[in-house]
Amino acid sequence: MAEPLQADPKAPLADLRIALFSGNYNYVRDGANQALNRLVGYLLRQGAQVRVYSPTVPEPAFPATGDLVSVPSIAFPGRGEYRFPLALSPRLRSDLAAFAPNIVHISSPDIVAHRAVTWARHRKLPVLASVHTRFETYFRYYNMAWFEPAVEAMLRRLYRRCDALVAPSESMAQVLRDQRMNYDIDIWSRGVDRDLFNPGLRSLEWRRNLGIGDEEIVVGFHSRLVMEKGLDVFSDTIDELRRRGVVHRTLIVGDGPAREWLEDRLPDAIFAGFMGGQDLGKAVASMDVLFFPSTTETFGNVTLEAMACNLPVVAAAATGSESLVADNKSGRLIPPGAxxxxxxxxxxxxxDADLRAKHGAAGERRARDFSWDRINQAVADTYLRLIRQRAKKR
Incomplete structure (x- = not known):
């Protein structure tokens, strides 16, 4: 096994050997794995060595950044696009031993993550867990709210066995403290690519191609279309606007297993489908207001991307959005479900077009604070700190 880093506060990142465990590194695109791939890319550029362990599929959503080792998995019941990791097999244990990490990073609370933590603890290696979503709340959207306390207890057991956690926002970190998940919690925020998300990408031609008039005002939503993104609240609110006779267009960008449900629910909405890269930036910038009522976000990539495009955001007052949106300054924070x-x-x-412009500009200024390199360096600093702390205990 590799020797642990010495307690040098200026230790270079090239000394890092990180074993990263992910339940979904690249087979279905989402905000969490986009952040993980960006982190790995940053670490590799700094000279660190990273080996990623995750379920794989023959045709992933995008190429993996770094070395990816396939974890045995099966399709998740009822959500076949996702994979359920099965075991830290002898093959994986052998690969881990050969790689000889000096820190283990888990990013999803699955069986393999539990086994990876046990593997690391037996070898006196530090473990960092990154929290990307509020898994315990998902069951509310599938008529299983009764199961939430048990899931929270299982998460607590896992996270208390880790040396530290990183959360995407201070509001999420406080939730984790309140839930007694761990008391060593750093912030790993999220960044936004200003080449992909900026006001200059707004396109009246793109809107016209969707049948949206130049003077029409667009209430937009963009995310993976799954129920836990608040699609019920979104559709109920759009219905309320219709009942009031409020003139607007509803634009939904994204795809997912709940798309058919939402299309039936909102037959007058425009569904632009999945988009990525600059096409997504153009779609977001071509909205006028983002409406995002999800309560399961730990950060809110969607919110930040809209802010970078100069849009005011109407969001649920929940983890993530509360750390980004300044109520009555760059958007509105509304009680969940209201x-x-x-x-x-x-x-x-x-x-009020002037208010839209004023609050959109305030959000765009706030979005300038989120540099990916600075944000990812915070995770690297946490790795180094945990390795130093572990070395002192030996």
Whole structure:
């Protein structure tokens, strides 16, 4: 096994050997694995060595950054696009031993992550867990809210066995503290690519191709279309706008297993489908207001991308959005599920072009603070700190 890093506060990142475990590194695109791939890319550029362990599929959503080792998995029941990791097999244990990491990073609370933590603890290696979503809340959207306390207890057991956690926002870190998950929690925020998301990408031609008039005001949503993104609240609010006779267009960018449900629910909405890269930036910049009522975000990449495009954001007052949106300055934060209040906030923006512009500009200024390199260096600094702390205990 590789010798641990010495307690040198200026130790170079080239001394890092990171074993990263992910439940979904690249087979389905989402905000969490986009952040992980960016992190790995940054670490590799700094000379660190990273080996990623994750389920794989023959045709992933995008190429993996770094060395990817396939973890045995099966399709997740009821959500076949996702894979359920099965075991830290002898093959993986042999690969780990050959790689000889000096820190282990887990990013999803699955069986293999539990086994990886045990593997690391037996070898007195530090373990960092990154928290990307509020898994315990997902069961509310599938009529299984009764199961949430048990899931929270299972998460606590895993996270308390880790040396530290990183969370995407201070609001999420406080939730984790309140849940007694761990008391060593650093912030690993999220960045935004300003080449892909900026006001200059707004395109009236793109809107026209979708049948949107130049003077029409667009209430937009962009995310993976799954129920835990608040699609029920979104559709109920759009219905409320319709009942009030509020003139607007609803634009939904994204795809997922709940798309058919949402298309049936909102037959007058425009569904642009999945987009990536600059096409996605153009779609977001071509909206006028982002409406994002999800309560399961730990950060809110969608919110930050809209802010970078100069849009005011109407969001649920929940983890993630609370750390990004300044209420009544760059958008509105509304109590989760408060349909009438969501509708009121959207109407205010639809009726007041000057307020849209003012709050959009404030959000764009805030988005300038989120540099990916600075953000990813914070994770690297946490790796180095945990290795130094572990070395002192030997």
């Amino acid at each position: 349909i009438t209040q969501f509708a009121d906030a959207i109407v205010t923006y639809l009726d």
